[in-house]
Amino acid sequence: MSSALRVAVIGAGYWGPNLARNFHNSADWELAAICDLDAGRAEALARRFTGTAAVSELSAVLEDPDIDAVAIATPARTHHAIATAALTAGKHVLVEKPLADSGLHGRSMAEMAERCGLVLMADHTYCYTPAVMKIRELIEAGELGDILFIDSVRINLGLIQPDVDVLWDLAPHDLSIIDFILPGGLRPLSVSAQGADPLGAGKACIGYLTLPLANGAVAHVHVNWLSPTKIRTMIIGGSKRTLVWDDLNPQQRVSVYDRGVDLQTQRVGGVDRRAAMVSYRLGDTWSPALVEREPLDAMAAEFAASIREGRAPRTDAGSGLRVLEVLEAASRSLAEAAAPPRGPEDPAARALVGELA
């Protein structure tokens, strides 16, 4: 292997230490520096590794010609400025989810990376878990047939975030996973969002997203900060088989059910009739063994490979943008629903669906 690439982690808060540890342990990477405005925090993190500098000025990282890439783990509202500066300085960039705080900012980052010929990668960590990689592989191989529906639930007693609602906090996980496993990425025909704020927290603490897909399929996401039980389940219904991913069942995370409904078309009096001829398959269930690997380790490897091979990473800026656009459409849908006065016949409901631009 060629010599290791050198990376700086920007932001030593909640997520930065995880990135730092995985870059440090990766044969592909050398962890050159930790950068945080809070010098003490940068130092405390850098001290855990040998040969890693602590800096409190972003410019110190960007001006260092030996640094190949930066990994940004700062609040979303700062992503655009930092990534732009880094790309301008010729660094490859990895950005924690969501890619940016708006589609506008995200698109500007993606265009700049394109123009500079640099890698801009979204840190959609879940996509590098063994379960999600296996799901993508199965769908790609046609094991499920055509995707008919995806139902994702991610609920738990959760920290009410000061700056974002539950959709922006949790749904990026579901959306980035759906984008990753669907052959053409996540391209909903429209976005309809429902939210509730029963505690008066000033933002939705419960959120539902409905995303009609091509060919009559649908994806639905339920995220919730107020549930006393933790559920993280995704059901992916296909025309051939259906897959259930239960992320909280370490003994059987992924199950593939060879069950389903078959419709046969029948011409009756010159008209196609389908529903009349339903048959059910009740076949075996199968649960693939998953190779244990820390997802951030796989992501670090993919970041390095995409840089070396001059290609887009698996979770590229495009995937980050598609997630962002759904989130923005969801916010518009929520705002429209809330806008008109709620009359008894609720005309608001009619304006509801948040059509994607």
Place this chain on the structure above:
Amino acid sequence: MSSALRVAVIGAGYWGPNLARNFHNSADWELAAICDLDAGRAEALARRFTGTAAVSELSAVLEDPDIDAVAIATPARTHHAIATAALTAGKHVLVEKPLADSGLHGRSMAEMAERCGLVLMADHTYCYTPAVMKIRELIEAGELGDILFIDSVRINLGLIQPDVDVLWDLAPHDLSIIDFILPGGLRPLSVSAQGADPLGAGKACIGYLTLPLANGAVAHVHVNWLSPTKIRTMIIGGSKRTLVWDDLNPQQRVSVYDRGVDLQTQRVGGVDRRAAMVSYRLGDTWSPALVEREPLDAMAAEFAASIREGRAPRTDAGSGLRVLEVLEAASRSLAEAAAPPRGPEDPAARALVGELA
């Protein structure tokens, strides 16, 4: 006890036998007759009991002065005509869910019962399960505090019905339960429905309902005929405690979690701020013992009691109407969303998956 009331069961198909058996076993009732247009079917069912007549003409039942009540277990489109005839003949009426095939029909039935001073009861069977009766009791006693959200999931590989979509087939269960347990009944501010028909069955096989409630609360229902795994779960989040009902876990159907999020209002610079002051309760979980009783037996007893006491039954015509109105609003919501011509993606839809030529 006064002497038993006499009932005739109309319809000897899928549900009629269950009603017949429970009326037969009830001390409150004498099962006088089984009525079905198919005389053979009526006879086969009546033969299981002693002293029960089999008739194939509704008039034979309605003209019998010794019959106090009829229980209607025929297709929904026939409910209005049969119930109207029965009420006109002075019989009390129990109707299988849904109350009628339209709100118009339902309201006409309710008004006639009112006018005649007769009991019109909706057979919302789930409301008479020990679990739902306990949930109602706990909410009534204030154990959960104010209801913040209800999330109901009822999915399984299911028979695609010839005449109704998945919302009309399955959601009456969820809606009648929610109507039963909410102190003022189910009175959503609006109804938003999403459906999907990825198999091209001609009707929604997957359905989502979002029902904003007063005070920022929300109820959401997910029904699905295409899921390989069976889930029947309702989460009821309250300001004091949260309840989870898992109907498929006979060892612990109902769990009450003394967990949740508390927000404190704080005045900062003349402005109320809440989210900043969040605290979490992580208390005990408690699962009440449930007395085993067949729900239809409890329902038969309630039907008799309401007749004898001249009062509305627990699941009265009003509850049937509220369920019907949500279903109708859901159908309107689906129709509106589907209204615009789909354009270029339609032909694609025809090439669908699952097509078994």
Place this chain on the structure above:
Amino acid sequence: MSSALRVAVIGAGYWGPNLARNFHNSADWELAAICDLDAGRAEALARRFTGTAAVSELSAVLEDPDIDAVAIATPARTHHAIATAALTAGKHVLVEKPLADSGLHGRSMAEMAERCGLVLMADHTYCYTPAVMKIRELIEAGELGDILFIDSVRINLGLIQPDVDVLWDLAPHDLSIIDFILPGGLRPLSVSAQGADPLGAGKACIGYLTLPLANGAVAHVHVNWLSPTKIRTMIIGGSKRTLVWDDLNPQQRVSVYDRGVDLQTQRVGGVDRRAAMVSYRLGDTWSPALVEREPLDAMAAEFAASIREGRAPRTDAGSGLRVLEVLEAASRSLAEAAAPPRGPEDPAARALVGELA
């Protein structure tokens, strides 16, 4: 098919009605009579079927030349006398588990059936469940490799039986299943039993059975009347794969794990060493679809087939005897362990917990 065989069910208590219903529904059988000393009970059961006589005298059944077989569902202590009379009268015999109340009685019944050329079948109902039939089929096909261990747990809050301990009440299920699935039947090298009677009920309410098998394998059974949670699980470890049967998980009763430990023998300094070379397989899990069929229906079919084909049934007298012999050995093992006078701790035992004076 040749004309149906005619059977009489002896005993109309707890189990008899289940046998009667299944014989009645079987195309192989005609349910000729119900026999019970309590004439009213016999009549009540016979009335549910058309063409079934009710009799209170066993001789009426045995002297009827048109009756081919009897199914005995009376208390175990009566099995020997009734079966002997029936065989003498030339009837084929099915006996509810356990085959008899002692090995001596069981052997005498088996010998008489042999001598008379009649079928004597043990009603080991569990062996005819789809799960157990699939397990037997998988083991027979070599899917699990050699059987290394079987661990069976059958615990629940249970009725304390007046006449038998928990081993005689519940373990016949486990033992008959193990006998059915092991290629050569259940032939333990020894039987070691442990029991406990912590409530002072006068018999073991908790029981453990350890059954060393050939080649170092072992079977272990845990039965318990005092457990607040219901568990019915059997783990069958094989040299190639391991199977887990969870009878209370209708969605996935049988799971086959392609996981295990492989030992390689290595010659080190002229000595075989094995443990040093361990490797682990962590392969897929697979859960076969099971065809739904009521086990008693399959059993009735097997009883008819064995009579018609003049062959031993799948659960023949030999299997009933092997189960009986393990139960008898278990009772001896319990008695030996309890033999020495308990001395000073006995008075303590009387002061026990649970004593409600």
Place this chain on the structure above:
Amino acid sequence: MSSALRVAVIGAGYWGPNLARNFHNSADWELAAICDLDAGRAEALARRFTGTAAVSELSAVLEDPDIDAVAIATPARTHHAIATAALTAGKHVLVEKPLADSGLHGRSMAEMAERCGLVLMADHTYCYTPAVMKIRELIEAGELGDILFIDSVRINLGLIQPDVDVLWDLAPHDLSIIDFILPGGLRPLSVSAQGADPLGAGKACIGYLTLPLANGAVAHVHVNWLSPTKIRTMIIGGSKRTLVWDDLNPQQRVSVYDRGVDLQTQRVGGVDRRAAMVSYRLGDTWSPALVEREPLDAMAAEFAASIREGRAPRTDAGSGLRVLEVLEAASRSLAEAAAPPRGPEDPAARALVGELA
């Protein structure tokens, strides 16, 4: 608080780093040194902390007058020599489980600690988990009533250890927990062990322990290295309530069932009869909230407190000895069962309990 105590961790292999990290993080302790014969390993571990020395000679630790205590995390066969030297040098001693490789060694260590007036503590880590501390507290408060039975299962695909069998490897966990929660500690009336080595690994890979307790109660332990599914469950049946601890269910580890069997004594003809009068309680289930705390942190605190207060720690040498004695008795029980040479017909089996006819 008085100034921190100073501790050296002996052994930097598998368990030492966990001890080191917890002592380092504890306000009660200063992590003075890491000692390992392998100097490189000692250094690698010491480097993770500030102010912690790395030494490769035990004497360097024992001769340091500023060191108050040592924590021994070396193989069991070395515990006696190291602990004896440490006690002689006036150090308090914590020993990883099991306390020693024999009861003889364990007793000698306990006597020396007693003589020297020093603390000798067994590192029974599980006893310091929130679940086990809660169980002990509930039993102590009489919530379960008298203990009737304990059934412990600890099975998983496990590393076949080179030097010990599965009983010595895994059962110390179960035994130390049982010792901790039973009011008078674990004092079985006898010890019966069954083992199996179906792979020919040269030692038991599957083990069962039956421990009759006073008053007819019983404890049973199942440990297994060959199970494809991981189970860690303990059922503790009491005369008032029964507790189930499922260590793999983080959402509900401890459940208390208010269910059970009540026997009433009835005098019939001058004789006490009990079983005839059985009644069942089917009350609520309750699951206490457990405070999250790393068990080794609680253990480090208890070690410090016992030293400062000059008292025995909760898991003192006596508890370590009781566990050792059961393990030794179990090995004797296994050896007796296996004693005679295993011929083809296995005469050994005949010496066993429960001889088959």
